[in-house]
Amino acid sequence: MTAHAELRAQLDALTTEAFRPDLAEIDRLPTLDIVRLMNAEDATVPAAVADRLPQIAAAVDAIAARMARGGRLVYAGAGTAGRMGVLDASECPPTFNTDPRQVVGLIAGGPTAMVKAVEGAEDSTALAADDLTALGLTATDTVIGVSASGRTPYAIGAVEFARTRGALTVGLSCNAGSALAAAAEHGIEVVVGPEFLTGSTRLKAGTAQKLVLNLISTVTMIRLGKTYGNLMVDVRATNDKLRARSRRIVALATGAPDDEIEAALAATGGEVKNAVLVILGGVDGPTAAALLADTDGHLRAALTRTH
Structure with missing residues (x-):
């Protein structure tokens, strides 16, 4: 069997590649249908x-x-799956004030692959190992391989290499019994079924990946104390909209009047979480910073130390 024939046989067995005869004539339907x-x-x-x-x-x-413990979260994937990881990683600094190096998205073929397919990149396990080596992967890090098919060599190679470094590994795919899930310590297989357009895994599979990565990054940040209830108290105010949102978050968290909010933000260099602690804890800016440092940034824990 030739390499292409073998790959075709593999694809024929994947739920995400299955053909839907009931949708075979959708191009003849009215647009609304x-x-x-x-x-x-x-x-x-x-x-x-x-x-x-x-x-x-x-x-x-x-x-x-x-x-x-200081570890990083690294997404690794090719094509749509890789782009989903890069998107999620890029949203963490403005939302949770994380260091850009703390949540990283790797896509097979590098930044060029975000907008243009890079020939053969997804087929290389060695490329994944090289990309993770360049990051200086350690045992405190986590690598999430993302692949709709669950057979993409780049994603599997990333997980396999990460395990040799003692890193935590997660395999996210959209087919049951995938090689990616089997390679990882935590296998997550979200089986969405055949695509509306046969094999176009940017559709349901891509949506599933987006939802799961939203869950993983958001709830992880909640666990790390990056929120106060459902408020983004670690938001980074880098434009007028976010500066207005910062003030609204402080108001929602504290119920304080505008002048008190402005004074608290001024006393804390615009840090929302610190400003909330200043108001609710009745402390000054430096004390708020010290309390948050002592509690690893957990606002609720810091507040208990002010009473």
């Missing part, structure tokens, strides 16, 4: 994610424990 059909397919994705919530929660707890 096509839109309704596709929307109905998309609506099935959250239920598929819900089926894997226990595995997702277990992965989050393990990731948060590593990150609390």
